[in-house]
């Protein structure tokens with residue numbers, strides 16, 4: 566956290582609203598309005614499936630001309646830069662004027678622009694009666710290549726969900742040590758490594774654990790995948806993620822799921838648990854403090870949901 570001000574905007578499909586709001590709350594402790602968020606916290610938008618742009622504010626003024634004046638009077642300099650008008654919300658009255666406005670700004674900056682491979686991305690935008698000029702960081706969407714990972718199975722999570730779990734576990738603090746204790750083919754681990762975390766995985770099935778390793782090496786990512794029962798883990802982590810094995814509805818399997826949760830609380834203070842059913846009452850019975858939770862819809866019809874629970878001991 567610092568004194569700089571950042572503006573972020575988010576984008577999501579209707580059915581992902583809950584998931585997006587949940588992630589933003591975990592990352593920033595804030596709610597967004599009009600899909601726009603103001604905060605002092607710096608997060609790379611590429612760690613999220615929903616954050617689109619981040620502007621680090623340099624100047625904030627009531628009029629566009631005042632922004633131009635400040636750029637000139639304060640002798641703002643940049644090299645190999647590009648200016649982009651970024652509409653932060655759908656009702657932005659300047660949509661369609663972006664090129665003209667960016668050019669006006671660019672002409673006042675001392676230094677050489679570069680349109681092919683800019684080293685410095687600058688942005689101008691307008692929101693709720695104010696103009697903002699600042700450094701722009703955009704989601705690079707490179708993580709979408711993980712969708713083509715060589716191995717997957719029907720109960721694997723989507724990459725978007727994987728990213729949200731990483732952010733819920735770490736709150737955006739890349740120094741946190743994370744573990745995915747039932748990692749399957751490694752969807753969550755891929756997103757963790759991509760975002761720069763020290764993350765490892767455990768998987769009880771040797772075959773599936775091997776697929777997770779192969780998925781990681783496909784992207785030349787490094788993370789340790791241990792084949793074994795997570796109930797034997799003894800090391801302590803900042804947060805544990807558990808995407809519980811489901812498709813099993815017998816009482817016996819429910820017991821096994823709770824054994825996993827009960828062990829997880831011994832290996833981290835913060836637990837991110839993914840379930841197919843609502844386990845709120847049972848979590849309370851087990852005296853696990855629910856910090857936040859989210860019901861994420863799988864499809865637009867909402868016919869298959871997953872719950873994400875953030876619990877602390």
Ligand SMILES: C[S@@+](CC[C@H](N)C(=O)[O-])C[C@H]1O[C@@H](n2cnc3c(N)ncnc32)[C@H](O)[C@@H]1O
Pocket residue numbers: 720721722723746747748749750751752753767768769770773793794795796808809810811825
């Ligand atoms: C729902 S899947 C996880 C899917 C994973 N998130 C992905 O996207 O690939 C649950 C996984 O937990 C594994 N598992 C079940 N019991 C386990 C245990 N006691 N310790 C470690 N892994 C376990 C299963 O083999 C299964 O691969």
